[in-house]
Amino acid sequence: xxxxxxxxxxxxxxxxxxxxxxxxxxxxxxxxxxxxxxxxxxxxxxxxxxxxxxxxxxxxxxxxxxxxxxxxxxxxxxxxxxxxxxxxxxxxxxxxxxxxxxxxxxxxxxxxxxxxxxxxxxxxxxxxxxxxxxxxxxxxxxxxxxxxxxxxxxxxxxxxxxxxxxxxxxxxxxxxxxxxxxxxxxxxxxxxxxxxxxxxxxxxxxxxxxxxxxxxxxxxxxxxxxxxxxxxxxxxxxxxxxxxxxxxxxxxxxxxxxxxxxxxxxxxxx
Ligand code: DGL
Numbered sequence: 001x002x003x004x005x006x007x008x009x010x011x012x013x014x015x016x017x018x019x020x021x022x023x024x025x026x027x028x029x030x031x032x033x034x035x036x037x038x039x040x041x042x043x044x045x046x047x048x049x050x051x052x053x054x055x056x057x058x059x060x061x062x063x064x065x066x067x068x069x070x071x072x073x074x075x076x077x078x079x080x081x082x083x084x085x086x087x088x089x090x091x092x093x094x095x096x097x098x099x100x101x102x103x104x105x106x107x108x109x110x111x112x113x114x115x116x117x118x119x120x121x122x123x124x125x126x127x128x129x130x131x132x133x134x135x136x137x138x139x140x141x142x143x144x145x146x147x148x149x150x151x152x153x154x155x156x157x158x159x160x161x162x163x164x165x166x167x168x169x170x171x172x173x174x175x176x177x178x179x180x181x182x183x184x185x186x187x188x189x190x191x192x193x194x195x196x197x198x199x200x201x202x203x204x205x206x207x208x209x210x211x212x213x214x215x216x217x218x219x220x221x222x223x224x225x226x227x228x229x230x231x232x233x234x235x236x237x238x239x240x241x242x243x244x245x246x247x248x249x250x251x252x253x254x255x256x257x258x259x260x261x262x263x264x265x266x267x268x269x270x
Contacts, residue, residue, distance in 0.1 A: 004029035004235070005248045006060030008053075009169070011039035011151050012175070012247065013185030014071030015254040017094065020207040021069070022236075022255070025215055029223045029235045031063045035267060037242035040147045041074040042116020042183065049118065053079040057086050058270040063237070066223050069214060070094065073115050073206075075098050077122040086133045090217050097120075097213045098180050098206025099128035103136065105202050106178040112171045113140040114193075115182030116147065125182055139174045143167045143183075150185040153250065161192055168196045180204045188254065238262035 005025075007018055008165070011034050015069045018032055024102070033056050035041070041049050053075045060068055067090040070076045070083060076093030084091050102111050102125075120142040124270050129136045145163050154160045179185055187205045194203055218224045225234075240247045246264045251259040 001066055001223050002029060002227050003064050004237070006031050006057075006063065006065035007031070007071045008033040008035070008056045008060065008075070009072040009184055010035045010041040010074070011147070011185070012036075012238045012250045012254065013147070013150065013183060013188070015251055016184050016187040016205070017069065017071035017207045017210055019255050020211040021214060021259070024211040025218075027234060029225065029226065031060060031065060031237045032239065033059060033265070033267075034238070034240045034247060036240045036247055037267070039151055041072060041114065042118050042147055043144060044118065046078045046118075049075055050079040050082045052267075053083050055267050055270040056084050057083050059239070059265060059267060061087060067092065067214070067218065069210065071184050071210070073098075073119045073184060077119045077124040090221060090223070091208065092214055092217060094184060094210045095124050095182075096205045097209035098182065098204060099125055099132060101206060101209040102178050102180045102204045103129060104204070105130040105204055106136070108175055108177045109133065109135055110137045110139070110174060110176045112174065112176040112178065112179040113138060113165070113170075113182045114143050114146075114186065115140070117142040117144050119182055125180060137172060139176060141167060141171055143186075146189060147183065147185045150188050155188050156191070160189060164189065164192045164196050168193065171249065172197065174254050176201060176203045178204050180206065182206070216238040239265045241265060241267045
């Protein structure tokens with residue numbers, strides 16, 4: 001089935017998931033929406049994140065998507081059930097796949113989680129991890145300044161090194177051997193986070209497991225695109241709610257393919 005997969009985030013963070021979907025599902029067409037006018041989601045209430053997510057899903061439906069990926073931990077934590085109520089196509093979040101991957105990664109059963117204030121406050125990672133293994137110990141830390149730093153493009157900046165050090169310092173007091181990057185923006189700070197935590201702590205990026213789960217889901221539902229890439233190149237369409245040029249320049253840095261254009265959508269009208 002050649003209908004596209006809809007992927008969304010509050011901004012550029014979801015592109016880290018798109019990159020992995022492109023790698024694992026190279027034949028699929030994608031429609032991406034980044035809510036660049038309303039980022040960050042991580043400090044907003046459940047009511048607001050649900051409202052934004054519903055509007056985005058309604059927009060994605062106008063593109064006839066066959067499945068939706070909430071490539072945003074905050075939306076996955078606060079709005080997944082609401083999104084599922086809105087549509088009758090498969091919807092996948094990033095939290096459950098991230099928890100599965102972390103549980104497979106840890107040896108000490110001590111796992112750290114970093115994410116937005118809303119994701120950490122929701123306790124959703126703890127819930128999934130304890131469902132997988134009740135013996136897992138979880139230490140979590142909200143890092144509210146990471147998203148603005150990423151959206152400002154300060155991925156390799158001294159300021160970012162300082163802030164990362166301040167937030168992650170206390171996590172080093174625990175014997176964690178896996179740290180979940182529980183916000184899709186954070187893989188863009190991977191080098192600095194890795195440097196701060198040291199080589200004994202594995203950084204878990206839920207994007208890999210999310211793309212894998214998506215492939216399983218599409219296979220089970222018989223929704224995989226069977227048109228070969230040799231017959232037809234997949235189409236990738238990008239939409240944002242503001243700041244097209246900035247988005248394109250970031251998207252070019254995150255993805256392995258060149259992004260030629262992105263279109264502005266009045267998302268409030270959906
Ligand atoms: N990238 C999103 C997440 O994974 C949202 C970050 C934000 O907008 O605060 O949580």
